[in-house]
Amino acid sequence: MSKINLQTLGFTDKFAAEATLYSNLFAGRVTAQYKEFYRVMTEAGELLAEVSGKLRFNAAALSAFPAVGDFVMLDRTDNTEGQAIIHHVLGRKSAFIRKAAGTANVEQVVASNIDTVFICMSLNSDFNLRRLERYLAIAWSSGALPVVVLTKADLCDDVAAKTAAAESVAIGAEILVTSSLAEDGHSQILPYLRSGSTAAFIGSSGVGKSTLINRLAGTDFATSGLRNDDKGRHTTTRRELIVLEHGGLVIDTPGMRELGLETADLSKSFADIDELAQQCRFRDCSHTHEAGCAVQKAITDGILAADRLSSYQKLQKEASYEGLDYKQIEEAKLNSMFKDIGGMKNARRFLHAKDKRRR
Template sequence: MNTIDMKNLGLTEAMLQEAKQYKHLYIGRISSQSKNLYKVITENGELIAEISGKFHHSVNDITDYPSVGDFVMIDRIDHTDGNGIIHHVLTRKSVFGRKVAGSTTNKQIVATNIDIVFICMSLNNDFNLRRLERYLSIAWDSGATPVIVLTKADLCQEIEQKLSEIYAIAIGVDVLVTTSISDTGHHPITNYLSPGRTVAFIGSSGVGKSTLINRLLGQHVLVTNEIRNDDKGRHTTTRRELLLLPNLGVVIDTPGMRELGIISADLAKSFADIDELASQCRFSDCMHQTEPSCAVQKAIQDGILSIERLESYRKLQKETKYDGLNAKMIEKEKLNNMFSTMGGMKNARKFLKEQHNKKGRNK
């Protein structure tokens, strides 16, 4: 049996040291999940596993459960005696997550322990700068390094113009142009692969993520059904999956995400240009609206900054303002916002007291 090099799988020295405190357990990495069962790669291959009852009862938040990319401590390294049992998740070095649909505070982990996030966007009907800003904000916050991968270059007649638009918003981010119609169209990506490194492909449905991964693997492992020129047809990936690249680390494929809700984001990096302009405003608390000597508004007037980018910045600021607050603090913040023009929390408490008394009288 060929032994898998766990360091090529992304195992770090810090994780090895942490694992030493768990006696009689082995290190594995989550490669996929289906309901309550996980596929785990160990040095002896892949096996099916589930979490222990003790682990289940100790979980405080849904994000504490194992996710694709996690290194875990498991009770066996092969499947000869049935399913393995996962007892612990080792400390994550990065987490790419998004807001659960329909929720204001719940987070869904897309993948963990990523080094490079390839943000994929096609150069035809999927091209969307505002969505790209959203992806970049979450990617910077994850702890991984974002790289923009533009696909379907063969379908675009205005590549230089679109590149110019991207460079204006993706400060400090590498941008790669790829195509799937040639055997070398994916080569720019290979420069970012190396033993022990984990890369993840993130993007909308049908932009060509799985096609690129198949090229990297050198075989048709992932089924694809890409967007046509009329934007019909969708990529068939429905779950996250971690795959080994021979001597080049690992790659994680993810389901298409046209909408990407934000729980937390690093706007200081994704909107570094606006932060720099804001530091030049006359007032430190400038709202960049009608205040005198506003450097942000002047940049818009001078054509240096687009109004659309500023609106995108404001929108993401609003979405992330509750980051790090517990339920009680979030409710307090919401009430403060509701009554901000009427005296804040003082009037909010008065309003709630009146509502409570009114209910008492109506009983």
């Protein structure tokens, strides 16, 4: 196999500088993750690798282990004399994080070092502004640049109206409109996939992510025919980084469709509400019943949609529960219910005193 220039894999000067700290080791990028092994691309080609015992022992959390997209330092660049060993994970410039399956608060990196995240939503029955707000909050928190891709324009009767609706919630993010029927339907995405840049796709099943990735990669690995409901049957069973022929890299992963709100950035995805909140009379305004609430006034004046505030409050509450076990969540809910009298502890005192008076 011919030598690979790591710069084409996104190995920037910052990564190169950090790599010099580890003498006698070689840099590579994780392109796929299996149960116990990783596929890593080095300057000499691809190889299989496993984590060193020291890295495993010193890992303070699951998130410290390598993930697809990570740049790592290995002891070799081929498998001729056995499996390569990963000794270090270089610092990440961005990361998608979710809770590990079956745990209450253990974070797992789904994919890392992403430059652009394409949030795909179709313009047919899948179109949902509240879902788009959720994906934007997740994307902003990752450190990558979110770009909204509205797919299946050929199935929509009023593309302009839905695009305008998406623009109303996608503050700070560019919006692209694509059609699955057009041969060049993916052309608007190409400028984001320059050599060395990495992109990821998130969105509901059947919105056209696989079709876009197939066209970008010039192959048909991402779908396996159509189901009766006209949705592509996605066959990706592991996280994988794909190097595109024309330059750029794409991370294809089932995990990107299962992200929660572990590190959601609501300040960017709901910048309009945050800006209005600065004008509220009370600093701790809940934007529900307080006098002098600028957010409620904006709703009354038709500047802000009531549904958008509801979505904001729902995601805010959901984000506050992340990392808690079920008992802690129940306690948080009760404290919220009784916040006007000082929380659950004061509520218990109040009920106890009331019970005494009845005796």
